[in-house]
Amino acid sequence: MSDRIASVWGPRTPTARDGRWPVRVDVRLDLGLTEADVEHWVPSACVLCSNGCGADIAVRDGRMVGVRGRATDVVNHGRLGPKGLHASCRAANSDRRLTRPLVRRGGELVETGWDTAMERIVERSRYLLERHGPSSHGFYGSGQMMAEEYYTWGVIAKAGIGTNHMDGNTRLCTATAAAAMKESFGSDGQPGSYTDVESCDVIALYGHNMAETQTVLWARVLDRLEGPNPPTVIAVDPRSTPVADAARRTGGVHLAPLPGTNLALLNGMVRALVAGGYVDHGYLDAHVHGYDDLVAAVEPYTPEETARICDVDVADVVRAVEVIGRAERLLSTVLQGFYQSHQATASSCAVNNIHLLRGMLGRPGCGVLQMNGQPTAQNAREAGSNGDLPGFRNWDNPAHIDQLAALWNVDRDVIPHDGPPTDALEIFRLAEAGDIGLLWIAATNPAVSLPQLPRIREILDREELFVVVQDGFLTETARYADVVLPAAMWGEREGVFTNVNRTVHHAGKAVDPPGEARPDLDIFLDYARRMDFRDRDGQPLLGWDTAEGAFEAWKECSRGRLCDYSGLSYERLSGSGGIPWPVTEATPDGCDRLYADGVFATGADVCETYGHDLSTGAGLSREEYLALGLEGRARLRGCAYTPAAEVPDDEHPFAVITGRTVYQFHTRTKTGGSGALHAAAPDAWAELSVDDARRLGVAEGDIVRIGNDRGSVEVPARVGRGRPGVVFVPFHYGYEDAASSGDRRSPGTGPGRAANELTPYDKDPVSKQPLLKAGTARVTRVRTGDGPAPAPTTAASAPARRGSVRPTRGRDDGTTWERASDVVPRRVPTPEHTPNTGPGCGARPSAAGSGG
Ligand SMILES: Nc1nc2c(c(=O)[nH]1)N[C@H]1C(S)=C(S)[C@@H](COP(=O)(O)OP(=O)(O)OC[C@H]3O[C@@H](n4cnc5c(=O)[nH]c(N)nc54)[C@H](O)[C@@H]3O)O[C@H]1N2
Ligand SMILES: Nc1nc2c(c(=O)[nH]1)N[C@H]1C(S)=C(S)[C@@H](COP(=O)(O)OP(=O)(O)OC[C@H]3O[C@@H](n4cnc5c(=O)[nH]c(N)nc54)[C@H](O)[C@@H]3O)O[C@H]1N2
Ligand code: SF4
Numbered sequence: 001m002s003d004r005i006a007s008v009w010g011p012r013t014p015t016a017r018d019g020r021w022p023v024r025v026d027v028r029l030d031l032g033l034t035e036a037d038v039e040h041w042v043p044s045a046c047v048l049c050s051n052g053c054g055a056d057i058a059v060r061d062g063r064m065v066g067v068r069g070r071a072t073d074v075v076n077h078g079r080l081g082p083k084g085l086h087a088s089c090r091a092a093n094s095d096r097r098l099t100r101p102l103v104r105r106g107g108e109l110v111e112t113g114w115d116t117a118m119e120r121i122v123e124r125s126r127y128l129l130e131r132h133g134p135s136s137h138g139f140y141g142s143g144q145m146m147a148e149e150y151y152t153w154g155v156i157a158k159a160g161i162g163t164n165h166m167d168g169n170t171r172l173c174t175a176t177a178a179a180a181m182k183e184s185f186g187s188d189g190q191p192g193s194y195t196d197v198e199s200c201d202v203i204a205l206y207g208h209n210m211a212e213t214q215t216v217l218w219a220r221v222l223d224r225l226e227g228p229n230p231p232t233v234i235a236v237d238p239r240s241t242p243v244a245d246a247a248r249r250t251g252g253v254h255l256a257p258l259p260g261t262n263l264a265l266l267n268g269m270v271r272a273l274v275a276g277g278y279v280d281h282g283y284l285d286a287h288v289h290g291y292d293d294l295v296a297a298v299e300p301y302t303p304e305e306t307a308r309i310c311d312v313d314v315a316d317v318v319r320a321v322e323v324i325g326r327a328e329r330l331l332s333t334v335l336q337g338f339y340q341s342h343q344a345t346a347s348s349c350a351v352n353n354i355h356l357l358r359g360m361l362g363r364p365g366c367g368v369l370q371m372n373g374q375p376t377a378q379n380a381r382e383a384g385s386n387g388d389l390p391g392f393r394n395w396d397n398p399a400h401i402d403q404l405a406a407l408w409n410v411d412r413d414v415i416p417h418d419g420p421p422t423d424a425l426e427i428f429r430l431a432e433a434g435d436i437g438l439l440w441i442a443a444t445n446p447a448v449s450l451p452q453l454p455r456i457r458e459i460l461d462r463e464e465l466f467v468v469v470q471d472g473f474l475t476e477t478a479r480y481a482d483v484v485l486p487a488a489m490w491g492e493r494e495g496v497f498t499n500v501n502r503t504v505h506h507a508g509k510a511v512d513p514p515g516e517a518r519p520d521l522d523i524f525l526d527y528a529r530r531m532d533f534r535d536r537d538g539q540p541l542l543g544w545d546t547a548e549g550a551f552e553a554w555k556e557c558s559r560g561r562l563c564d565y566s567g568l569s570y571e572r573l574s575g576s577g578g579i580p581w582p583v584t585e586a587t588p589d590g591c592d593r594l595y596a597d598g599v600f601a602t603g604a605d606v607c608e609t610y611g612h613d614l615s616t617g618a619g620l621s622r623e624e625y626l627a628l629g630l631e632g633r634a635r636l637r638g639c640a641y642t643p644a645a646e647v648p649d650d651e652h653p654f655a656v657i658t659g660r661t662v663y664q665f666h667t668r669t670k671t672g673g674s675g676a677l678h679a680a681a682p683d684a685w686a687e688l689s690v691d692d693a694r695r696l697g698v699a700e701g702d703i704v705r706i707g708n709d710r711g712s713v714e715v716p717a718r719v720g721r722g723r724p725g726v727v728f729v730p731f732h733y734g735y736e737d738a739a740s741s742g743d744r745r746s747p748g749t750g751p752g753r754a755a756n757e758l759t760p761y762d763k764d765p766v767s768k769q770p771l772l773k774a775g776t777a778r779v780t781r782v783r784t785g786d787g788p789a790p791a792p793t794t795a796a797s798a799p800a801r802r803g804s805v806r807p808t809r810g811r812d813d814g815t816t817w818e819r820a821s822d823v824v825p826r827r828v829p830t831p832e833h834t835p836n837t838g839p840g841c842g843a844r845p846s847a848a849g850s851g852g
């Protein structure tokens, strides 16, 4: 038995360089049960982050009673982290789930039947379509549904309604990952692989607190750090995270730049790599475009100038560059500290620049992981229910629109392609302006997760705006809805999804959804039937009525594109150890990494975008793109650093950054119902550096007010380990606990606790990702608190003074144990990734040709 709240990453299973990561099977069953009590196990994968760990669901008496990591899975080799173990079954078993549709009657949300709820939506849809056309409709989705659902919803919006106003919360999450890969490599699609963890000798994490946000991947890294020939770690984060601790421990470097200065730092690193002679000119000449322009762009960023802008030590910059320059095999990861910060796309491309300059892509240990966050964000981007077209197609390429029109058998003009799909902040702005009259929100909680919440609440509250919310819980957002549709959640329906490194899993149905709740797919199909969407021949637009049927349709749409699923099937996927796309006749077992041959997806007929000016966001025309003469070469992308829109000043002296803790997932509907997770991180806090706390007279646990012109929060202070001038606020805590019976606050009646009361309504010019780690504020002490802040002590939010706060420990809400790791491997072979990285695993015409 083991406490996986206290021991976040579990016991070590050391791995040597180029060794195989051992199996360790993590299990959690409800209190009092053993594996002998389990009636059957349903193969699935965890949906509590982008890692997508293979997991089997324990079922007994029609209930989900536990979860076990799948030993044969290539992603996790049997492991699960605290969220996977403790939260997986919580939503299904919660007594706060929505079980019937709700409609607004006399100002109140009241229960009703499906017919009434759906007809209300259809009536409003028809009315708006007649009077105002397709652009009256906005669809705002998620990175947490299934591939089948995204594809179906995308076809409805794009070919049924014909609106360009469709996006997902993936815009808040991984829009920059996609944008950076498009700008550098021509298309979305992760070049690297998790197996690079085993082979690398340097691992650099940029704005990525992997230890808390992909705990199983971090366990994989920790196992390398504990084995022979450990890699050196570089951490770039203003906070002292466990990743930063590992950097110090391995003789690497922790760079803690001022928030918003990532690009200056990266430009400085690129300049020093060039100056130090660390460039692989052979690789550049053969496979890469734009060297001279990049060298010119980074010229101003001497180590001294870089250190000045970022407020870091010159010696640390120099040392980080030496470590990266001397690496034989470099693995880099990038996440929200870059994606949600100033100059997001340019900074993330700069990490790609380092790999291209060093020729470190497409071979073992040499990968860049432009990370995802949500479990199924990848599918939203691939299947096109966000601001992308299905199959990584380019909205600006008429041939790609024709392919979709042929596939769906509709007139090409039905599919909106006058401009890029509308981004989330713009969709809400159009709703604010009255241009969008129906906003359908599925599997996301924007009343907590979008920036500038006072403004978001006003938009959702508008009389003229008809809001549909499709969720498992009565969230902060659902309280503003005109119609609430109760959705099935994980384990209550089947579907396919894909993790960060392209690995595809089938998630099975273990139990029935509660009450009248329905799978998202069924809701979309029902709407399409009632709206009577037809194709060119008068046949129903959607030719499927099951999840497997939707998957088959999506497979056809992906055929011939980089994200080719055509060689997959439910049968092959179910219970498998995960298969990474592209999966075709040529690569039936998938591909461990892309671009081994150095041919990138930049061909004008293949690419997902013609590219943008990284500083202004202005798009290139096809002619301008063709004039670059890329012909399959990757692009080095230079861009000058400019100071952020808001920088600390006398009135607002603190940079505000926001993010996560290991024990909660987003707005907590999935984790809040777990007693163990809730107890570990029950309420919001703010982290101040020791120096700032002293200056403000703030002691541990004192209530502080953090405010700016947009809003304020009042929360207890953790005197933490971050850098001066920065205050960190977790974004998990809205004004109520939808999934547990905890405390409820009303918006606008007092100071809030949600980080997004403070964040600006601002976005990156290229990816249009909101700058959720930006903005400034003042911090004032309000009063003495009731004890230490409710911040966990096990990771980045640990107090500066170790031992000053009672350590975070598990609470007995079920058993958690690791099955003895030395027993399992004898029975189960260590999973092996497909070694395939040859032809068909990249952007050659055979794999990424005309498509459609
Ligand atoms: N436990 C847990 N795990 C999760 C999730 C969760 O909610 N809880 N959510 C999942 C999702 S959807 C996502 S997107 C990922 C996110 O995973 P991460 O990106 O790792 O998580 P964050 O805490 O949002 O941000 C990471 C770090 O960015 C740093 N940062 C802030 N501003 C800057 C800056 O200007 N520059 C630099 N270099 N760093 C900065 C913060 O200090 C923080 O430590 O996590 C996934 N996993
Ligand atoms: N300040 C700040 N803000 C942030 C971030 C940050 O770091 N700082 N991070 C951003 C990021 S990266 C992300 S990903 C977002 C996340 O923000 P949200 O998407 O708003 O957060 P969740 O709590 O995951 O909301 C998902 C909702 O979907 C419901 N749900 C879960 N599964 C299903 C399903 O299968 N079907 C249906 N219909 N509903 C389901 C859940 O009950 C929940 O209400 O927040 C963003 N906002
Ligand atoms: S690392 Fe992510 S996918 Fe794996 S168990 Fe933890 S939350 Fe689930």
Ligand SMILES: [Mo]
Residues within 6 Å of the ligand: 172, 173, 174, 372, 373, 374
């Ligand atoms: Mo995310």
